[in-house]
């Protein structure tokens with residue numbers, strides 16, 4: 001790439017030289033940045049917590065300040081984890097058990113630019129895709145497809161991992177699904193290990209992906 005664009009530059013007029021060469025040097029930047037998350041998307045993820053598998057439907061909706069994790073444990077319970085940017089999370093089932101826990105976090109959901117400032121680690125093949133890899137403070141390792149810039153995989157420090165199966169940019173879950181069931185209300189909000197969440201610079205990641213710590 002570079003040798004060709006350089007030779008091209010040398011035969012072009014000076015003002016073109018400047019323009020084309022600055023584009024060329026940008027495309028060979030040795031340290032790329034992760035793509036920000038789309039403001040709204042739906043993703044199906046396969047999660048692996050040391051051999052315990054889950055299918056997770058992630059509905060990220062930044063403009064409306066909310067995020068939904070619908071968690072199917074393998075051959076087990078279906079759990080709903082609805083998170084609001086004001087820090088309130090509702091974690092419930094929709095079966096006859098009518099279970100609901102209301103948690104309050106001191107932070108909201110992840111900002112679309114939450115990967116800003118991540119440390120670039122180079123390229124690696126994961127799940128059959130060539131990926132750029134970054135880490136943020138040895139808390140999470142994030143793998144993004146070099147070509148499509150879609151996330152492929154991420155891995156938390158404790159071994160909890162996600163494999164991205166679908167990534168639908170712009171998909172939004174229909175409004176009625178964002179209503180927590182009536183048995184969630186009238187309950188006291190429990191602060192969730194406030195010290196853990198605030199001590200970690202990843203409080204909002206912990207809200208979005210309640211880690212099996």
Ligand SMILES: *[C@@H]1O[C@H](CO)[C@@H](O)[C@H](O)[C@H]1NC(C)=O
Nearest residue numbers: 048049050051052053159161
């Ligand atoms: C899940 O992760 C464990 C390591 O924590 C690994 O041994 C196992 O093969 C993984 N299972 C699947 C289905 O990927």
Ligand SMILES: *[C@@H]1O[C@H](CO)[C@@H](O)[C@H](O)[C@H]1NC(C)=O
Nearest residue numbers: 084085086087088104180189
């Ligand atoms: C946060 O917003 C949700 C949804 O509107 C609401 O149910 C909840 O009570 C709010 N929490 C606080 C602490 O205001």
